[in-house]
Amino acid sequence: MLVLTRKLNEALKIGDDVTVTVLSIDGDRIRLGIEAPEEIRIVRKELLEEIEQANQLATQSIYFLKEWRRTEKKYVENSFRQLKDIAEGREAQEIKAQEDEKL
Amino acid sequence: MIIPTAHFGEVEIDEAKILTFEDGLPGLEEDTRFAILSNEESQPISWLQSLDHPEIALPVIDPFLLCPDYAFDVSDEDIEKLDLKDIHDAFVLSVLVIPKNVRDMTINLSAPVVINVRNGKGRQIILDDKKYKVRVPVAQLLEQSGKGGDGLCSS
Numbered sequence: 001m002l003v004l005t006r007k008l009n010e011a012l013k014i015g016d017d018v019t020v021t022v023l024s025i026d027g028d029r030i031r032l033g034i035e036a037p038e039e040i041r042i043v044r045k046e047l048l049e050e051i052e053q054a055n056q057l058a059t060q061s062i063y064f065l066k067e068w069r070r071t072e073k074k075y076v077e078n079s080f081r082q083l084k085d086i087a088e089g090r091e092a093q094e095i096k097a098q099e100d101e102k103l
Numbered sequence: 104m105i106i107p108t109a110h111f112g113e114v115e116i117d118e119a120k121i122l123t124f125e126d127g128l129p130g131l132e133e134d135t136r137f138a139i140l141s142n143e144e145s146q147p148i149s150w151l152q153s154l155d156h157p158e159i160a161l162p163v164i165d166p167f168l169l170c171p172d173y174a175f176d177v178s179d180e181d182i183e184k185l186d187l188k189d190i191h192d193a194f195v196l197s198v199l200v201i202p203k204n205v206r207d208m209t210i211n212l213s214a215p216v217v218i219n220v221r222n223g224k225g226r227q228i229i230l231d232d233k234k235y236k237v238r239v240p241v242a243q244l245l246e247q248s249g250k251g252g253d254g255l256c257s258s
Binding site for chain 1: 129
């Protein structure tokens with residue numbers, strides 16, 4: 001890993017197109033300004049890791065399907081019914097809105 | 104065409120309905136082809152089934168059911184990659200995590216799946232917005248639904 005020391009308001013360039021500037025330092029919080037082309041995705045590393053982890057956990061969901069149908073049947077049925085009711089309620093609203101528009 | 108799945112057996116799907124995620128999903132970069140399977144028993148939760156790995160299926164739901172005021176910007180980069188010409192062609196789903204205890208089910212509001220219904224291109228986009236979290240408890244959202252507002256959706 002390349003290690004550089006920068007002071008407040010100093011910057012560094014990564015390649016030709018990316019500039020990172022130290023905007024402020026307050027204890028252990030450092031504000032960085034990043035100038036980069038649109039196609040370069042900039043994302044907080046821990047957020048990306050959290051999303052990766054959530055997706056991997058999501059793939060395990062199906063394995064619990066059978067189990068929760070058995071042990072939490074009532075809760076699952078109620079939750080799903082509630083969601084369905086919301087979905088149907090909204091659909092009805094949309095149909096009504098479309099009909100109102102026609103009139 | 105018939106696709107093999109580990110959990111739903113062999114499923115027949117319309118070839119036109121195959122979704123292409125050029126970059127895969129975060130954490131699942133090798134899976135680039137998916138189909139949405141609707142399973143009567145789990146409605147309104149559908150499954151984003153990988154065509155590359157039969158054992159990979161993620162539960163997904165229309166986030167607006169739980170968060171009617173959910174709103175986000177799509178970056179120019181994502182619009183370009185999806186070749187999205189009209190915002191009305193965008194179809195949005197959120198990935199759920201259903202853990203061992205179903206009461207701890209969470210919805211990912213920080214990274215919605217956006218699909219261009221015109222060309223079947225999909226991307227899980229990462230919102231540059233701290234108010235939407237990756238693991239929002241569904242039970243709490245259900246509890247507040249119907250009571251007006253969706254304060255728990257964002258923080």
